[in-house]
Amino acid sequence: MPRHETTSIPPGRARRGAARTPAAADTTVLLASRRGIVQAGISSLLKQLPQYHHVGTASDADGLVHALGQHQPDVLVLDQDLANAVAGRSRVLHHPRVLLLSNRQHVGTEPACGSDCACGLVPDSAPLRHIRAALKIIGSCNSARLGDGYCTSCPLRGSLRPPPLPLSAREHEVFLRIGLGESNQQIAAHFGRSVKTIETHRENIKRKLGLENGAALVEAAMAWRRGDPIAPPATRPVASRPPARP
Numbered sequence: 361m362p363r364h365e366t367t368s369i370p371p372g373r374a375r376r377g378a379a380r381t382p383a384a385a386d387t388t389v390l391l392a393s394r395r396g397i398v399q400a401g402i403s404s405l406l407k408q409l410p411q412y413h414h415v416g417t418a419s420d421a422d423g424l425v426h427a428l429g430q431h432q433p434d435v436l437v438l439d440q441d442l443a444n445a446v447a448g449r450s451r452v453l454h455h456p457r458v459l460l461l462s463n464r465q466h467v468g469t470e471p472a473c474g475s476d477c478a479c480g481l482v483p484d485s486a487p488l489r490h491i492r493a494a495l496k497i498i499g500s501c502n503s504a505r506l507g508d509g510y511c512t513s514c515p516l517r518g519s520l521r522p523p524p525l526p527l528s529a530r531e532h533e534v535f536l537r538i539g540l541g542e543s544n545q546q547i548a549a550h551f552g553r554s555v556k557t558i559e560t561h562r563e564n565i566k567r568k569l570g571l572e573n574g575a576a577l578v579e580a581a582m583a584w585r586r587g588d589p590i591a592p593p594a595t596r597p598v599a600s601r602p603p604a605r606p
Contacts, residue, residue: 464483
């Protein structure tokens with residue numbers, strides 16, 4: 361059975377799509393997350409924002425699809441992991457403004473829900489004031505659809521882009537191919553370059569990112585594609601010198 365809890369809408373509050381009076385201009389919010397601590401935290405936060413009405417919580421993909429059709433919320437606060445589970449479902453007919461929550465640093469390189477379906481992303485480890493500010497931006501948005509003129513100046517859009525890496529454009533492309541698990545020969549064939557050239561790119565990437573060896577490079581590239589940060593190289597303990605003899 362789909363897991364979805366509904367919060368009743370008090371008299372005077374209208375659903376999205378229904379005629380609204382000035383007194384009924386609340387922004388309806390649906391929360392979708394499998395994680396109980398996220399559900400509790402966002403629910404508590406929404407109670408502190410009187411202009412927002414929490415209409416329900418979904419904790420699985422089927423419950424989310426059902427809740428979107430039932431409530432047609434203005435805003436969907438969506439856990440990125442649940443976004444991956446619901447991706448590609450043709451039954452999702454209602455498309456609210458989406459704020460992604462994630463336990464990762466960024467959305468990754470091939471997200472199920474990225475700039476084409478979400479307004480912005482906030483790490484769930486961020487201070488509550490950041491999440492509150494993001495909700496206020498999305499709730500006050502006047503865009504009729506994602507990607508129109510208002511979106512170009514929205515401060516949240518940049519949160520959907522991975523942070524820059526200190527790599528050249530070609531090194532970045534090679535780094536992403538490494539994250540797919542491709543060999544030097546496969547990457548060379550893809551770009552029409554020699555294996556030696558790709559080996560040079562790999563050495564440059566390792567040096568610029570502070571990676572000690574090829575295994576660390578592959579691990580870092582795969583983590584980056586998922587949206588995880590690149591772990592800094594482990595600091596080696598400095599061997600203590602024996603005391604000088606008098």
